Each structure stands twice: as structure tokens, then as C-alpha cells.
Amino acid sequence: MSPKELLEKYKKGEISLTEALEHFPDRGIEEMGFATIDTDRLSRTGLPEVIYASGKTVEQVSLIAERMYQKGIDVLATRATPAMFESVKQRIPGAQYNELAKTITYKQSQTPATKGYIAIVAAGTSDIPVAEEAVETALFLGNRVEKIYDVGVAGIHRLFHRLELIRNARVIIVVAGMEGALASVVGGLVDKPVIGVPTSIGYGANFEGLSALLSMLNSCASGVSVVNIDNGFGAGCQASLINKL
Incomplete structure (x- = not known):
């Protein structure tokens, strides 16, 4: 069952929280020592995990971005410096940087744009x-x-x-x-x-x-x-x- 299906069963009272968690081998977590990526946030909340780059080192930002990329998670980093972008770009060649916004983005799949x-x-x-x-x-x-x-x-x-x-x-x-x-x-x-x-x-x-x-x-x-x-x-x-x- 997908995480969304498990969540629905839990909401309906068909399974307990403990039973639901048993179906998650990693429980939506990717451990990196200095960071713990929430790999299931998109399906759970409708919003994906995002990197808040301020306060992190260049290496930390680029390693987190690379791990997200490897897990098939689209990458958005906010408050990122040009040096952070250069490091991320070496690991994810298609990454983009908005200098004004200070954001790094990489989309692995194109999301259809909303009508509104x-x-x-x-x-x-x-x-x-x-x-x-x-x-x-x-x-x-x-x-x-x-x-x-x-x-x-x-x-x-x-x-x-x-x-x-x-x-x-x-x-x-x-x-x-x-x-x-x-x-x-x-x-x-x-x-x-x-x-x-x-x-x-x-x-x-x-x-x-x-x-x-x-x-x-x-x-x-x-x-x-x-x-x-x-x-x-x-x-x-x-x-x-x-x-x-």
C-alpha cells in the first residue's frame, strides 16, 4: 500500500497507528547524520521537503540536494548563496538558480500548471x-x-x-x-x-x-x-x- 492509502486506512480506523508504521520500512525518513530528510512529506501534506539553506554549509546543502535527487524528490533550496548553487550544480547539472530569490530548483518531472x-x-x-x-x-x-x-x-x-x-x-x-x-x-x-x-x-x-x-x-x-x-x-x-x- 502507498503512504496515502495507509493514511486513509488509519483515518477510517481500519488499522492502528502502529500497524500503519509497520508498513513503512524507513518511515519516510532518510538519515544523513547531520540531516534527516522527510521523504514522505509531499504525499502527507501536499508540500515537499525543502532545504532552508541559511545556516548550513555549502557541503551540507549540496549533499542534501544530491540525496533528494537520488530519492526522486524535486529540489528547492531557499536562502541559498551562489557558492551553494555551484556546488549543487556539480552534483545536479540541471539545477537552476534565481539570484534575486536566492533559490536553487531542480524538477525531475514537470507538474502540470494549475488552471487558476x-x-x-x-x-x-x-x-x-x-x-x-x-x-x-x-x-x-x-x-x-x-x-x-x-x-x-x-x-x-x-x-x-x-x-x-x-x-x-x-x-x-x-x-x-x-x-x-x-x-x-x-x-x-x-x-x-x-x-x-x-x-x-x-x-x-x-x-x-x-x-x-x-x-x-x-x-x-x-x-x-x-x-x-x-x-x-x-x-x-x-x-x-x-x-x-
């Missing part, structure tokens, strides 16, 4: 790196993506010029630093879920994204949810789950 799309809206050009992390994550997870960049509230007419494209999305990610007002503005103009991503872009009183985070959390626009500061990856994952409902 995710609109990713960035307030300013300085917010694009975080927006690009959301873009790469959403694309990796098999979503169509439309990018709308540099449409912040300082020139709100730029947003209205792209409003139809935004409104036709199934879910919208809004990436903004400074005071983070764009998430509320968009939330008041659309009938789709809005995911706010505060960024650490801004002058001193921005407190490295804290002011934008609090603004988004205090939004009076209904339907706006918020992820952590600079967390384009988290927003891409949440938007993908919504888009595939």
Missing part, C-alpha cells in the same frame, strides 16, 4: 527579492503565476492599471515593506484571499520589517492573512494550497 493563477504583487522594486522567492516557490509547486511589481501606495494609480489581472487571480500575495499599507489596499479591492508578506525594507522606524508586519496584522480589510517578515516561501506554499483547493 496566483498574483504576486510587490509594492516596490526593493521588495522584489522576497516576491521572487514567492514566485519560485509557487512555480515549483506547479502553479501559474502573474507578477505585478512596483505598484505601491506612493503611486496608487499604478495598482489600478493592473487591477483586472489581480482580481482574476484565485489568490493574491502582496509583498510590501516600509509601512506595509499595500496589503490592506489590495484586500479592500478584491474578493479573493490576500496573503501579506511584510519585508524588512525601510528606514529606521521600519524596525527591519516589524512596522510592516504590525500594519498588516492590524489590517481592517477582511480576508487578509499574514506570514512572517521576508517569508516569500511561506506565502508561496500557502497560496499554492489555496489555489489547488
